[in-house]
Amino acid sequence: MSADATLDVVVSGTESDSHTWNLVFLQLLLEDWGHRVENLGPCLTGDELAAACRKSAPDLIVLSSVNGHGESDGLRAVAALRACAELADTPVVIGGKLGTGRQLQGGAGTGGRRGVGGGHVPAAVGGRILGGVPRPSEFREFEQFFQLVSAAKRDRLAGRTLEDLRTTPAS
Amino acid sequence: MTAAARPLLPQAGSFGGFVAEARRAGRLVVQPRMGMSDPHLMREGLLATRRADATTVGTITLDSYTRVGDHREARRALATGVALNGYPIVAHSAAITRAVTDRIAGASFPVQVRHGSAAPQDIFEAVVAAGLSASEGGPISYCLPYSRTPVARSVANWEAACAVLARLGAEGAEPHLETFGGCMMGQLCPPSLLVALSVLEALFFRQHGLRSVSLSYAQQTHPGQDAEAVTALRRLAGELLVGLDWHIVIYTYMGVYPHSAGGARLLLEEAARLAVRTGAARLVVKTEAEAHRIPTIAENVRALETAARAAEQAGPAVGPSRTPGCTRRRSPWCTPSSASTRTSGAPSPGPSRTGCWTSRTACTLTTPGAPAAISTRAAGCTGPRSARCRCAAPQARAAAG
Ligand code: B12
Numbered sequence: 001m002s003a004d005a006t007l008d009v010v011v012s013g014t015e016s017d018s019h020t021w022n023l024v025f026l027q028l029l030l031e032d033w034g035h036r037v038e039n040l041g042p043c044l045t046g047d048e049l050a051a052a053c054r055k056s057a058p059d060l061i062v063l064s065s066v067n068g069h070g071e072s073d074g075l076r077a078v079a080a081l082r083a084c085a086e087l088a089d090t091p092v093v094i095g096g097k098l099g100t101g102r103q104l105q106g107g108a109g110t111g112g113r114r115g116v117g118g119g120h121v122p123a124a125v126g127g128r129i130l131g132g133v134p135r136p137s138e139f140r141e142f143e144q145f146f147q148l149v150s151a152a153k154r155d156r157l158a159g160r161t162l163e164d165l166r167t168t169p170a171s
Numbered sequence: 172m173t174a175a176a177r178p179l180l181p182q183a184g185s186f187g188g189f190v191a192e193a194r195r196a197g198r199l200v201v202q203p204r205m206g207m208s209d210p211h212l213m214r215e216g217l218l219a220t221r222r223a224d225a226t227t228v229g230t231i232t233l234d235s236y237t238r239v240g241d242h243r244e245a246r247r248a249l250a251t252g253v254a255l256n257g258y259p260i261v262a263h264s265a266a267i268t269r270a271v272t273d274r275i276a277g278a279s280f281p282v283q284v285r286h287g288s289a290a291p292q293d294i295f296e297a298v299v300a301a302g303l304s305a306s307e308g309g310p311i312s313y314c315l316p317y318s319r320t321p322v323a324r325s326v327a328n329w330e331a332a333c334a335v336l337a338r339l340g341a342e343g344a345e346p347h348l349e350t351f352g353g354c355m356m357g358q359l360c361p362p363s364l365l366v367a368l369s370v371l372e373a374l375f376f377r378q379h380g381l382r383s384v385s386l387s388y389a390q391q392t393h394p395g396q397d398a399e400a401v402t403a404l405r406r407l408a409g410e411l412l413v414g415l416d417w418h419i420v421i422y423t424y425m426g427v428y429p430h431s432a433g434g435a436r437l438l439l440e441e442a443a444r445l446a447v448r449t450g451a452a453r454l455v456v457k458t459e460a461e462a463h464r465i466p467t468i469a470e471n472v473r474a475l476e477t478a479a480r481a482a483e484q485a486g487p488a489v490g491p492s493r494t495p496g497c498t499r500r501r502s503p504w505c506t507p508s509s510a511s512t513r514t515s516g517a518p519s520p521g522p523s524r525t526g527c528w529t530s531r532t533a534c535t536l537t538t539p540g541a542p543a544a545i546s547t548r549a550a551g552c553t554g555p556r557s558a559r560c561r562c563a564a565p566q567a568r569a570a571a572g
Contacts, residue, residue: 016235068256
C-alpha cells in the first residue's frame with residue numbers, strides 16, 4: 001500500500017441516536033488504520049456538529065447511526081454541514097443501521113448517489129452511504145473510501161510542497 | 172420478598188399488584204420491548220402480548236425523537252408515514268393513546284411505558300393523560316446512555332417527572348417506576364455498579380413520592396456472577412426499601428446480541444433461568460431479530476412464550492419445603508446442607524429457604540397451553556406438586572387474555 005496521508009477524522013453520532021458503542025468501535029478502527037480521530041459522541045444537533053467540525057476542520061467526517069432514524073437524521077446533519085462554507089467540500093460518510101425497515105439493513109452501498117430506501121441521496125451528501133451492517137471483515141468499501149481521501153490529501157500536500165519548492169528563489 | 176417488613180401491600184390492580192399476585196402463584200411475569208409508531212400496529216402488539224401463552228404485561232416503547240424531546244420531527248414522521256423506532260406518545264394525542272389501550276390495558280393486563288429520556292416531564296404528562304401509570308428510567312440511567320444532558324439537569328428533570336407520576340397516588344392509582352440502572356450502557360458495565368445504581372435510583376423514586384418500584388438487573392456474561400449480583404441487589408433492596416412495594420426485574424442480555432436464531436433463543440432461555448433461580452418476579456425478553464432489526468409482533472410473542480416455557484421448566488421462583496425422604500436431584504434453589512450439589516451458578520441460599528424442592532423434575536410438561544395436561548409423576552417422588560405443574564390435578568391457566 002502506498003504511504004497515504006494520515007487523516008484528521010471527526011466521528012459523530014446523529015441527532016436522535018444515543019447509541020455510543022458504534023462510535024467507540026469506529027474510533028478504535030480508524031486509529032488502528034493510522035488516522036487521528038476526534039469522537040464527538042452521540043446526540044449532536046446539526047448546529048453542534050457543524051460548530052465542532054468548523055473548529056477542527058477535519059479531512060473527513062464519519063457519521064454513524066444505528067437506531068433506525070439514520071436516513072432523516074443523516075440528511076439533516078449533512079444539510080447543516082453543507083450550510084457552512086468551510087465544510088462545503090469536506091467528504092462525509094454515513095453508515096450503520098439507517099432505517100427501521102429491511103431495505104436499509106442489506107448489503108453495503110456502493111456510490112454516493114445510490115438510491116436508499118426508495119429515496120435518493122441528494123448531491124449535497126458528496127460522500128458515501130454505507131447502508132448495510134458491515135462486519136469488520138466487510139469494511140472493504142469503507143477502507144477504500146478512506147484510501148481515496150487519504151491519497152487525495154497526500155497529493156494535495158505533495159502539490160503544495162512542489163509549489164513551495166518552485167517558488168523558493170534559487171540563491 | 173420482604174413481606175414482614177412491608178406494611179404496605181401492593182395495591183390490587185396496579186402494576187406492582189399484578190406482579191406480586193403472579194409471584195405468589197409462582198409465575199414469572201414476562202414482558203416484551205415493543206413499540207410501533209402506527210397506533211393500529213401498537214394496539215395489535217399489545218393484544219398479541221396479552222394473548223400470548225404466558226403471564227404477561229404490556230409495553231409501549233417510545234421512539235428516539237420523543238426520547239430526545241424532538242416532537243416536531245416525530246409529528247413530521249407521522250404526517251409523512253415514515254415508520255419510527257417506537258411509539259411517539261407525545262406526538263400522538265391522549266385520545267389516540269387511550270384508544271390504543273382501550274379494553275386491553277387494565278388490572279389483568281397492566282401496560283408500562285418504556286422510554287429513555289433525560290427530560291421526561293412531557294412524556295409522563297402524556298402517560299398520565301392516557302390513563303397509564305407505569306414507566307421506567309432514572310436520573311442517571313436515562314441520562315448517560317441516552318443523551319448529552321448534564322447529570323445535574325437530568326436529576327432536576329427527574330424530580331419534576333416523578334412529581335407528575337406521584338400525583339396519581341393522590342387520585343387512588345398506584346404509579347410504578349422501574350430503575351434502568353441495572354442496564355446502563357447495555358454491556359461492559361461491572362455488575363457492582365449496576366446493582367448500586369439500581370438501588371440508588373429506587374431510593375430516588377421513593378424520595379420523590381413513589382411507593383411501588385422495581386429494580387432492574389441486566390443479564391451479563393456469567394450466570395454465576397449474575398446470580399450473585401441479583402442476590403446482592405435483593406438484599407440491599409430488602410434493607411433499604413422497607414415499606415415500599417418492590418420487585419426485581421431481569422433484562423435479557425442488553426449488549427450485542429447473537430446473530431443466529433438458535434443463539435438468540437439460548438441466551439433468552441438462560442435469562443429466564445436466571446430470573447427463576449434468583450427469585451426475580453419479572454423478565455423483559457429479547458427476540459431472535461435483536462441483532463438485526465426491530466422485531467415483528469409475532470417474533471415478540473414467540474420470545475415471550477419461549478421465556479415462559481424455560482421459566483416453567485426451571486421451576487417456580489418460590490417453592491415449598493422438601494418432603495422428608497425425597498431423594499430427587501436438588502434444584503439450584505435448595506439450601507440444605509449438601510451445598511456441594513448446588514450448581515456453581517446458584518445463588519447463595521436465602522435465609523428462609525430451609526427446604527428443597529423437586530419442581531419440574533417431578534413431572535413432565537406436556538403441550539404448553541393445554542388446560543389440563545396430564546402427565547405422570549416421576550416414580551418415587553413424594554414431593555409436593557408445584558403450582559406450575561399441570562400433572563394430575565388440572566389447573567386453570569392464568570387468564571391473561
Ligand atoms: C446496546 C444497545 C443499546 C443500548 C445503547 C447504549 C449506548 N448508549 O451505547 C441501549 C439499551 C441504551 C439502547 C437503546 C436503544 N436502542 Co439499541 N441496541 C443495542 C444493541 C443491543 C447493541 C448495539 C451495540 O452496542 N453494538 C456494538 C457496535 C460496535 O456495533 P453496531 O452499533 O452495530 O455498529 C456496527 C455496524 O452497524 C457498523 N457501523 C456503525 N456505524 C457505522 C458507520 C459507518 C460509516 C460504517 C462504515 C459502519 C458503521 O460498524 C459497527 C461494527 O460492525 C443493538 C442490537 C444488537 N446489535 O445486538 C440494539 C439496537 C441497535 N437498538 C435499537 C433501538 C431501536 C434502540 C432504541 C430506539 C430503543 C428501542 N426503540 O428499541 C434505543 C435508542 C435511543 C436513542 N435515542 O437512540 C435497534 C435499532 C433498530 C433499527 N435500526 O431498525 C437495535 C438493532 C435493536 C433492535 N433489534 O430493535 N440500545
